[in-house]
Amino acid sequence: MKQIAVIGxxxxxxxxxxxxxxxxxxxxxxxxxxxxLDKAIQTITKNLDRQxxxxxxxxxxxxxxxxxxxxxxxxxxxxxSADLIVEAATENxxxxxxxxxxxxxxxxAHAILASNTSSISITQIAxxxxxxxKVIGMHFMNPVPVMKLVEVIRGYATSEETTGTIxxxxxxxxxxxxxxxxxxxxxxxxxxxxxINEAIYTLYExxxxxxxxxxxxxxxxxxxxxPLQLADFIGLDVCLAILKxxxxxxxxxxxxxxxxxxxxxxxxxxxxxSGEGFYKYTPGSxxxxxxxxxxNS
Numbered sequence: 001m002k003q004i005a006v007i008g009x010x011x012x013x014x015x016x017x018x019x020x021x022x023x024x025x026x027x028x029x030x031x032x033x034x035x036x037l038d039k040a041i042q043t044i045t046k047n048l049d050r051q052x053x054x055x056x057x058x059x060x061x062x063x064x065x066x067x068x069x070x071x072x073x074x075x076x077x078x079x080x081s082a083d084l085i086v087e088a089a090t091e092n093x094x095x096x097x098x099x100x101x102x103x104x105x106x107x108x109a110h111a112i113l114a115s116n117t118s119s120i121s122i123t124q125i126a127x128x129x130x131x132x133x134k135v136i137g138m139h140f141m142n143p144v145p146v147m148k149l150v151e152v153i154r155g156y157a158t159s160e161e162t163t164g165t166i167x168x169x170x171x172x173x174x175x176x177x178x179x180x181x182x183x184x185x186x187x188x189x190x191x192x193x194x195x196i197n198e199a200i201y202t203l204y205e206x207x208x209x210x211x212x213x214x215x216x217x218x219x220x221x222x223x224x225x226x227p228l229q230l231a232d233f234i235g236l237d238v239c240l241a242i243l244k245x246x247x248x249x250x251x252x253x254x255x256x257x258x259x260x261x262x263x264x265x266x267x268x269x270x271x272x273x274s275g276e277g278f279y280k281y282t283p284g285s286x287x288x289x290x291x292x293x294x295x296n297s
């Protein structure tokens with residue numbers, strides 16, 4: 001397996017492309033938006049510079065990594081020689097199904113089709129292809145070059161061969177793959193999202209403020225980041241989408257999104273990427289300042 005295609009050049013897509021390229025895989029990074037591809041290469045370059053500054057990468061390795069990445073604005077052109085395609089588009093079921101129909105049509109017959117989805121059914125995604133045995137979940141964690149975990153999700157029809165290949169491939173990236181079965185939220189988000197949702201309810205019901213809730217979880221539970229801060233970094237719109245998948249998939253009211261989360265996303269307060277969520281984010285600043293909306297909570 002030498003040629004990788006990554007669909008989507010956002011935070012996860014460029015991180016996945018960076019990681020494969022750093023481990024000497026040839027990577028086609030595909031996005032319909034050329035400015036998004038240009039921004040992705042800038043981000044990858046900046047992250048590689050950070051690795052060089054830390055001494056974990058040499059200038060030659062940085063140059064080789066960038067040389068391994070080719071950008072495309074056409075799915076057909078980007079996947080036609082790929083051995084593995086990793087889809088990392090927005091967490092939207094209709095979008096993913098359309099992408100996988102195209103991947104099935106344009107990718108070589110031997111190619112494995114993987115999704116970086118954090119909650120959507122791999123079985124449902126595979127159902128729109130003619131190669132269900134070669135469709136699998138490959139859920140990387142953010143930031144991809146740093147985080148060790150890869151959730152490997154077997155759909156109903158995913159073969160042992162495909163699963164074994166992806167487990168080995170993940171190890172070749174110096175990741176730790178964990179095999180899980182295909183149920184809403186898998187493991188990571190089935191446990192994480194109810195915790196984040198409960199933290200939002202705790203704020204919504206006036207039990208404590210943003211800083212106080214995050215401090216309790218960091219100092220009391222040894223979490224490296226509080227749940228509200230983590231939600232901001234994941235993206236509040238993404239958290240809402242995953243909770244809806246859990247709620248729809250299990251039909252259990254415990255997964256119902258907090259009304260405060262719904263209102264914040266509706267108002268465009270999506271966390272770090274929009275400049276404000278539970279905290280305010282100023283470019284170039286690493287200080288965490290609680291949003292004015294919650295300062296008196």
